Amino acid sequence: MEKLRIGVIGAGLRGGLALYWHKPEGESEIVALADLDEERQQKFQERLGSPIFLTKDYKELLVREDIDAIAVLSPDYLHEEHVIAALEAGKHVYSEKPLAITVEGCDRIIEVWKKSGKHLMVGFNMRYMSMYQTMKGIIDSGAIGELKTVWVRHFVGFGGYFYYHDWHANSDNTTSLLLQKGSHDLDVIHWITGKYTKKVSAIGGLDYFGGDMPNDLTCPECSLKDTCPEYVPHTFTECAFRKEVDVEDNNMLIMELEGGVKASYLQCHFTPDYERNYTFIGTKGRIENDDVNGKVYLKTRKTNTWNEFSDVTYDMKPEEGSHGGADPKIAQDFVELVLRGKEPLTSPFAGRMSVAVGCAATESIRTGGGVVEVSQTSSLIEN
Incomplete structure (x- = not known):
C-alpha cells in the first residue's frame, strides 16, 4: 500500500x-465521510477542497473497496459500535478517545481487534504535545529521582460551552466527564509514570450546571438569555440547566498506581480559565508545568551532588497545528502505523485502562466515595 485512503465517521467536534x-x-487522503447532518457534510467537503463520497449511513463506508481505514470521530457512545463494525469489515481504525464508555465495551473492541489482524489506534493526542513529552523525558532521565507522587489540577474553562450544552451532559452518552474529558489526563498519568492505576477513591458533584429547565429548551429561545452567564448563540445551544443533565461538573480523585505511586486528579467545569497543571514529585526533586505560558519547571532538592545547586526552566517552542501541534503528529503516526507498521505512542490497552479508571472513579463518586478496585485484564489482551 503506497497511499492510505481514509473514510471518516463523524464531522463534528473532532472533524478537523x-x-x-x-x-x-502524499501518502494519505480522505475519500469519504459519513455524517447524519447534510450541512456538516457539505462544510466538511468544502474544508477539504476536494469532492468525496458523502453519506448518512456509515455502513456504506465499510463496503467500499477504495477505503483502507476508518477514522471514528463520532460521539463517545457510538465508538464501540463504529470501531467494531469497521474492524470486522477489514478496515484499519483510528478511534477518538475514549475507546468506549464502559470497560466491557473496551474489552469487546480489543477482542475483535486481536482477531481482525488490522491496526487500531486511540486518539490520545496529549502524548504528542511537546510539553508532556518534555516532562516525560525529564522524569525518564532520572532528574527527579524515583517518582513517588503525581498531582493534576484541570481547570476546564468554557466547560459549560463544550460539555453542558449538548449530549455530553447526559451520563447515558458519556458515563461521566472523568471518563470523557478526564481520559486524556488519566492516560498521561499512566504514560509518564509507566504505571497503571490499581484502585481509586473519588468524590464529586453537580453543583453548578443542571436544574429544572425543560430538556427541549435552547439558548436562542430562552427568555433569560440576556442575563444567563451560560448563554451561547450558536453550535451547542441546549440549555445547560436542563433537567436531564446528570454528569458531575467537579470531581476529586485519588489513585494508587502500580509500585505504590500515588496520584490525584481534580477537575472543574465552571472555572473562569483553562489550564492543566501537572506536578510530578520524586526523591530528588519535582517538575511542574505552566501550560498557559508554555513552561516546565524542574526544582531540585538536597542530594549532596551538583544537581542541587540549580533549578531549570524549560521554555516550550511554538508548534504549528491544533492542540499545540499534537494533531498533525498523531495523524501522521496513524499513517506510519498502517503503511510501515511503526508503533505509535498510544495503544488500545492504554485506551482501555483510562476508561477503566474513569468508570471506577465514577462508581466511587456515585456510591459514597469508597475505594473501588480498577478493572484489570489478562495479559492476552495487553499483549
Missing part, C-alpha cells in the same frame, strides 16, 4: 483532525 490526513499528492 481529518484535514491533516488529506494529502492527495
Whole structure:
C-alpha cells in the first residue's frame, strides 16, 4: 500500500483532525465521510477542497473497496459500535478517545481487534504535545529521582460551552466527564509514570450546571438569555440547566498506581480559565508545568551532588497545528502505523485502562466515595 485512503465517521467536534490526513499528492487522503447532518457534510467537503463520497449511513463506508481505514470521530457512545463494525469489515481504525464508555465495551473492541489482524489506534493526542513529552523525558532521565507522587489540577474553562450544552451532559452518552474529558489526563498519568492505576477513591458533584429547565429548551429561545452567564448563540445551544443533565461538573480523585505511586486528579467545569497543571514529585526533586505560558519547571532538592545547586526552566517552542501541534503528529503516526507498521505512542490497552479508571472513579463518586478496585485484564489482551 503506497497511499492510505481514509473514510471518516463523524464531522463534528473532532472533524478537523481529518484535514491533516488529506494529502492527495502524499501518502494519505480522505475519500469519504459519513455524517447524519447534510450541512456538516457539505462544510466538511468544502474544508477539504476536494469532492468525496458523502453519506448518512456509515455502513456504506465499510463496503467500499477504495477505503483502507476508518477514522471514528463520532460521539463517545457510538465508538464501540463504529470501531467494531469497521474492524470486522477489514478496515484499519483510528478511534477518538475514549475507546468506549464502559470497560466491557473496551474489552469487546480489543477482542475483535486481536482477531481482525488490522491496526487500531486511540486518539490520545496529549502524548504528542511537546510539553508532556518534555516532562516525560525529564522524569525518564532520572532528574527527579524515583517518582513517588503525581498531582493534576484541570481547570476546564468554557466547560459549560463544550460539555453542558449538548449530549455530553447526559451520563447515558458519556458515563461521566472523568471518563470523557478526564481520559486524556488519566492516560498521561499512566504514560509518564509507566504505571497503571490499581484502585481509586473519588468524590464529586453537580453543583453548578443542571436544574429544572425543560430538556427541549435552547439558548436562542430562552427568555433569560440576556442575563444567563451560560448563554451561547450558536453550535451547542441546549440549555445547560436542563433537567436531564446528570454528569458531575467537579470531581476529586485519588489513585494508587502500580509500585505504590500515588496520584490525584481534580477537575472543574465552571472555572473562569483553562489550564492543566501537572506536578510530578520524586526523591530528588519535582517538575511542574505552566501550560498557559508554555513552561516546565524542574526544582531540585538536597542530594549532596551538583544537581542541587540549580533549578531549570524549560521554555516550550511554538508548534504549528491544533492542540499545540499534537494533531498533525498523531495523524501522521496513524499513517506510519498502517503503511510501515511503526508503533505509535498510544495503544488500545492504554485506551482501555483510562476508561477503566474513569468508570471506577465514577462508581466511587456515585456510591459514597469508597475505594473501588480498577478493572484489570489478562495479559492476552495487553499483549
